[in-house]
Amino acid sequence: MTTTVRAALIAVSVLFGVFAVGTGAEEAVDPRDATEATRRVHAAVLRDLPFTDREDFELARRGFIAPGPASVAGRRPGGPPAWNLAGYAFIAADAPAPDTVNPSLWRLAQLHMHSGLFKVTDRVYQVRGLDISNVTFIEGDTGWIVVDPLGSIETARAALDLVYQHLAKKPVVALIYTHSHGDHYGGAKGIVSDADVRAGRVRVIAPQGFMEHAVQENVFAGTAMTRRSVYMFGPLLPKTPTGQVDAGNGKAVSLGIFGLLPPTESVSRTGHTLAIDGVEFVFQYTPDTEALAEMNFYLPRSRALCMAENVTHTMHNLYTPRGAQVRDAKAWARHLDESITLFGEKTDVMFISHQWPIWGQDKTIELLKGQRDLYKYLHDQTLRLANHGYTGAEIAEMLSLPDSLAKRWYNRGNYGTVSHNVKAIYQRYLGWFDANPAHLDPLPPVNASERYVEFMGGAKAVLAKARESYKTGDYRWVAEVVNHVIFADPSNQEARRLEADALEQLGYQAESSVWRNFYLTGALELRRGVPKLPARPFATPDIIAGMTTEMIFDALAVRLNGPKAHGKVIRLNYVLSDTNESILVVVENSVLHHWTGKSSPQADATVRLSRPVLNQIIGGVATFDEKVAAGHVKVDGRSGAVGEFLALLDDFAFWFNIVTPRPPSS
Secondary structure (H helix, E strand, O other): OOOOEEOEEOOOOOOOOOOOOOOOOOOOOOOOOOOHHHHHHHHHHHHHOOOOOOHHHHHHHOOEEEOOOOEEOOOOOOOOOOEEHHHHOOOOOOOOOOOOOOHHHHHHHHHOOOOEEEEEEOOEEEEEOOOOOOEEEEEOOOOEEEEOOOOOHHHHHHHHHHHHHHOOOOOEEEEEOOEOOHHHOOOHHHOOOHHHHHOOOOEEEEEOOHHHHHHHHHHOOHHHHHHHHHHHHOOOOOOOOOOOOOOOOOOOOOOOOOOOOOOOEEEOOOOOEEEEOOEEEEEEEOOOOOOOOEEEEEEOOOOEEEOOOOOOOOOOOOOOOOOOOOOOHHHHHHHHHHHHHHHHHHOOEEEOOOOOOEEOHHHHHHHHHHHHHHHHHHHHHHHHHHOOOOOHHHHHHHOOOOHHHHOOHHHOOOOOOHHHHHHHHHHHHHOOOOOOHHHOOOOOHHHHHHHHHHHOOOHHHHHHHHHHHHHOOOHHHHHHHHHHHHHHOOOOHHHHHHHHHHHHHHHHHOOOHHHHHHHHHHHHHHHHOOOOOOOOOOOOHHHHHHOOHHHHHHHHHHHEOOOOOOOOOEEEEEEEOOOOEEEEEEEEOOEEEEEEOOOOOOOOEEEEEOHHHHHHHHOOOOOHHHHHHOOOOEEEEOOHHHHHHHHOEOOOOOOOOOOOOOOOOO
């Protein structure tokens, strides 16, 4: 994930309270039943896929030691639990898929109910089902080496407690982050403390570029990405057969406190070997795969291979719909091929950062080859068809996997899909434009929708025709055409109801948890409005503390309101007393530039403060004026220039409209 966002990161832990009706929405309505058209789709899935193959259910149970807690309390008063697997009790192991869930997705939802402490192999253990990701515990000579400490402090602490209840109560001597998505490092402070790391008692090891990519994904486009994550992971949907049933790579994203301990060591090349508490690690550096900074590792003593998130039991995302940079399918396939060459014949067990392990050399190589060929096929065939002149949207409709790949459960589109992955590959090479000049400068959605509705005879005529299409099960078309009515007139309740009904059926049909959650969250917001919940902060304190000073001012540049800054020239020197950094900030031509290590005698003002105080101001913990009044900030020169500069910075409203147009005043 999250990326993701994540991946990313995906931090939807800001969500709490009760879903409140927003402006312009109708009264809440109960979800609809599955239609006959949806039931036909599900019948075809049951007919076409190998549901009699139950091997994954055996693997998901193998090595079981003890169950994990059904729920983990959160730290926010009045907020939800950090983790609540008990809420999914309706997903019974032997229950057939309800009419409102794609049978393929229901199968995965059942597999993700296996929770607890598991033995992978000698001295290697995992806690699974306490977050969307896994945490791995490797027993060293004197302590535990912890790999990917989940996404929340609370769930990570619960995992460590579970290990201590049933295994040796040794100290944690090292953390390993396999990649730069938040669900693999956000719980670090639930495992070890800052003091232990500073004192050198705990090593923190990550791939080169980890901090840069972890921070960039969370901050520069963080508000938009996290808002979209609400659609992708469905935390506001009820946990029911008509709501959120899974997250594709795990049951759900935990809703606890997110933290970060920066790495003390990095891995930058394949073949890098480290001895950690008596355990030999051989690393494979795999940048530009599932994450921009990622690595696998091999344990020679245990003949065990960790493939991080480069392998999962589903098709992964080459483009994650929450928003992130498009991933490189070619590089991903190449690194998987390298893994086979380096480790395939040496491996007795392969474990991963989500889901269950694979035991046996032949089975390991089979899965590695299967996913290597999955991403290579998507890459090569997309470009083949693109070079025939087809567009991304056309290729997504044309391309399907051969049965030798498609009938493997680990290649099913329960998370990523052929459709949006094909479009990602097209985007990576050819961009958003399909070369049709009619699409070069299209009207924006509201303006286009007003004209579409007028051309089609008005809203009543459109809705009358759309209702007939709904009866035939043509839900994609209903959603597309009725969306024009809503963007032309968001107060049209009949249109909102009809599009919500169409999105709901598309959600019921979706094999991908991501698509299901997007569709059902869209339906929810059409019926009940945008949530009235607290906004997401700029970034968590640990993320801000982990940013370089240059990154902080890069983020401020994103917040500069260009039109407001028109005609203004402001020069400020910032001096950080504790780090001895000087930063020259210049606003000119409606652009914010900054230079570390520079200052200007012609600056309007010089601002002197410490880096922790800057962090508090940037994070919204305190205002600039409050810190000046407290004596924590000194301003030399024209103090009003600082206020002018700060007034040019936008605050981002988190709960912006997605399935309906933004109000004109915003």
